[in-house]
Amino acid sequence: MSIIAYIESSNREPKKSAYEVISYAKNISEQLSAELIVVAINVDKTNEISNYGPDKIIVVNNQSIKNFNPKIYAEVIYQICIKNSTNHVILGGGADSKFLAPILSIKLDAGYVSNVVGAPSNYEPFTVKRTSFSNKSFCDVSISSKNKIISISSNSFEKKKIRSNPEIIEFDAEIPDSKITQASVDLSKGNISIADADIVVSAGRGMKGPENWHLIENLASTLNAATACSKPVSDLGWRPHSEHVGQTGKPVATNLYIAIGISGAIQHLAGVSSSKVKVVINNDPEAPFFKAADYGIVGDAFEVVPKLNEKLKAFKAENN
Amino acid sequence: MKILVCISCVPDTTSKINFTNNDTDFDTNGVQFVINPNDEFGLTRAMWFKEKNNASIDVINVGEQSNETVLRKALAIGADRAIRIDSKAIDSYQVAKNISNFIKEKSYDLIIAGRESIDYNGSMVPGMISEILNINFITNCVSLEINGSNATAKREMEGGIETLTCELPLIIGGQKGLVEESDLKIPNMRGIMQARQKPLDVIAPDQSEFKTKTHKFFKPEDKKEIKMVDPDNLDKLIDLLHNEAKVI
Ligand SMILES: Cc1cc2nc3c(=O)[nH]c(=O)nc-3n(C[C@H](O)[C@H](O)[C@H](O)COP(=O)(O)OP(=O)(O)OC[C@H]3O[C@@H](n4cnc5c(N)ncnc54)[C@H](O)[C@@H]3O)c2cc1C
Ligand SMILES: Nc1ncnc2c1ncn2[C@@H]1O[C@H](COP(=O)(O)O)[C@@H](O)[C@H]1O
Numbered sequence: 001m002s003i004i005a006y007i008e009s010s011n012r013e014p015k016k017s018a019y020e021v022i023s024y025a026k027n028i029s030e031q032l033s034a035e036l037i038v039v040a041i042n043v044d045k046t047n048e049i050s051n052y053g054p055d056k057i058i059v060v061n062n063q064s065i066k067n068f069n070p071k072i073y074a075e076v077i078y079q080i081c082i083k084n085s086t087n088h089v090i091l092g093g094g095a096d097s098k099f100l101a102p103i104l105s106i107k108l109d110a111g112y113v114s115n116v117v118g119a120p121s122n123y124e125p126f127t128v129k130r131t132s133f134s135n136k137s138f139c140d141v142s143i144s145s146k147n148k149i150i151s152i153s154s155n156s157f158e159k160k161k162i163r164s165n166p167e168i169i170e171f172d173a174e175i176p177d178s179k180i181t182q183a184s185v186d187l188s189k190g191n192i193s194i195a196d197a198d199i200v201v202s203a204g205r206g207m208k209g210p211e212n213w214h215l216i217e218n219l220a221s222t223l224n225a226a227t228a229c230s231k232p233v234s235d236l237g238w239r240p241h242s243e244h245v246g247q248t249g250k251p252v253a254t255n256l257y258i259a260i261g262i263s264g265a266i267q268h269l270a271g272v273s274s275s276k277v278k279v280v281i282n283n284d285p286e287a288p289f290f291k292a293a294d295y296g297i298v299g300d301a302f303e304v305v306p307k308l309n310e311k312l313k314a315f316k317a318e319n320n
Numbered sequence: 321m322k323i324l325v326c327i328s329c330v331p332d333t334t335s336k337i338n339f340t341n342n343d344t345d346f347d348t349n350g351v352q353f354v355i356n357p358n359d360e361f362g363l364t365r366a367m368w369f370k371e372k373n374n375a376s377i378d379v380i381n382v383g384e385q386s387n388e389t390v391l392r393k394a395l396a397i398g399a400d401r402a403i404r405i406d407s408k409a410i411d412s413y414q415v416a417k418n419i420s421n422f423i424k425e426k427s428y429d430l431i432i433a434g435r436e437s438i439d440y441n442g443s444m445v446p447g448m449i450s451e452i453l454n455i456n457f458i459t460n461c462v463s464l465e466i467n468g469s470n471a472t473a474k475r476e477m478e479g480g481i482e483t484l485t486c487e488l489p490l491i492i493g494g495q496k497g498l499v500e501e502s503d504l505k506i507p508n509m510r511g512i513m514q515a516r517q518k519p520l521d522v523i524a525p526d527q528s529e530f531k532t533k534t535h536k537f538f539k540p541e542d543k544k545e546i547k548m549v550d551p552d553n554l555d556k557l558i559d560l561l562h563n564e565a566k567v568i
Pocket of ligand 1: 205206229230231233244245248262263264282300301333
């Protein structure tokens with residue numbers, strides 16, 4: 001019996017979320033005394049992976065699948081599962097993982113639970129906690145099938161270093177033809193993605209117009225943060241749709257979420273509430289967001305944000 | 321062109337989320353159900369193909385009779401026929417299996433589902449259908465064009481947008497971008513009247529196997545009191561974030 005942790009990568013390096021996924025799987029492998037296998041597709045730098053305790057690292061290096069393709073990646077993981085008698089596959093909450101997981105679940109005839117936020121609370125039946133109703137609640141879900149797939153939300157499980165000396169195996173997967181062709185890719189330049197960021201700086205209609213967003217971008221750049229916005233801001237075309245967060249946009253589960261000129265409507269809060277620490281800057285002391293935040297400043301964003309940025313720059317200079 | 325839109329019926333986004341039966345069931349009391357927002361974008365895109373390419377639109381839901389009000393709204397927006405598979409939705413596998421079974425012999429060119437439903441946020445059903453039926457699948461889809469039997473779609477990926485092409489049949493997981501917010505249609509009187517005459521077929525579920533089960537719901541713990549910081553004392557905020565919250 002084995003457990004597979006599938007990790008996402010970018011530029012042939014594991015993404016930050018990888019170590020959370022491996023730690024989660026490690027915990028299960030210890031409970032079930034099963035072998036832990038990390039599966040990495042087109043990844044060179046595997047050193048760091050060994051700090052999280054896998055028994056094996058299976059790498060698939062194949063130029064023909066350098067672009068992510070959910071059907072092909074699911075097929076490759078499936079082949080590895082079959083070869084290694086795998087019953088549990090653990091993935092992260094990244095867009096690619098969530099794209100391939102339902103496909104893999106059919107191949108493996110596995111029950112699949114997404115948005116999981118805690119270690120299994122029970123193994124008979126196998127039970128995990130996940131978010132529901134766009135983070136307005138949680139629920140316990142059990143999986144009854146023999147094979148199980150779990151995708152965990154980012155920042156929901158503690159990474160734990162356990163040094164191991166894994167065997168590294170190159171796997172020569174049979175690659176099916178792709179029926180979908182990538183015609184082009186348009187990468188947003190230099191931006192940190194909301195899913196990857198430790199800190200997200202988000203702003204709403206209180207910023208008055210797109211011409212003022214340099215204030216938000218400057219603060220984000222000081223904090224090495226991703227930028228996000230409320231729904232009306234993207235509907236108005238002030239910011240790209242990819243920055244829209246909330247119940248109908250992207251979920252945010254980051255360490256620090258700074259909301260500037262955002263009122264805190266229920267649909268906005270639903271999507272961002274699982275962030276660990278929330279700071280609100282708003283000139284209306286009655287703004288509902290203050291009821292859902294950890295730290296609040298009542299003030300004019302046009303004064304507070306540049307000042308805060310200067311002070312943070314000084315702080316960073318001192319602490320680095 | 322034949323289009324099927326998968327519609328999940330979800331609590332209106334402003335709903336207060338409460339539970340009953342010892343926290344094992346969602347409390348529908350006073351809750352208004354609506355077309356899942358991602359599916360509404362999809363349905364609106366389907367309407368565009370209906371107007372431009374003369375496509376036909378069926379909508380499908382796996383759920384109980386109470387969902388028919390929502391299906392009637394989809395008909396009022398402009399779908400031609402609604403199908404309800406008469407079964408309480410237990411998990412995504414059971415929903416996907418039943419929809420797949422319905423689709424099997426129907427030769428739909430395009431199946432439009434949402435990226436995720438906003439109640440259970442599974443992001444599962446369309447991917448499962450694509451694998452059960454072995455058809456092309458693109459999720460997080462923010463743009464879709466059809467030309468004959470070819471589709472060109474844009475997918476939002478982490479850090480950018482990719483443009484993909486493939487042949488029909490195709491199933492997508494749609495989201496905002498497919499159409500703009502301002503394109504969403506509110507049914508007019510004529511649409512509502514017509515919807516009453518349109519077919520809403522109820523069919524028996526093909527199977528009821530499920531692999532996951534929800535046992536108990538929890539509300540998030542009450543938030544601790546917020547700490548307010550004077551805008552003239554921003555050093556205090558930095559101190560709190562650094563020493564207390566330890567996030568910078
Ligand atoms: C079906 C549905 C789904 C939705 N999904 C989402 C979603 O996913 N995400 C989302 O964000 N919204 C969503 N909404 C919209 C949501 O209801 C709110 O309308 C929206 O979040 C408000 O955005 P806002 O806070 O930027 O704007 P506003 O509500 O206009 O708030 C602006 C805030 O800025 C403050 N402000 C003004 N000037 C200043 C200043 N100089 N300095 C500091 N503060 C200032 C004001 O006090 C106010 O609190 C949804 C709505 C519906 C109906
Ligand atoms: N009970 C259902 N009936 C019909 N379609 C559904 C149902 N549940 C989910 N879907 C479709 O699958 C999409 C993704 O839902 P989910 O996998 O639950 O996040 C939704 O946006 C719908 O298009």
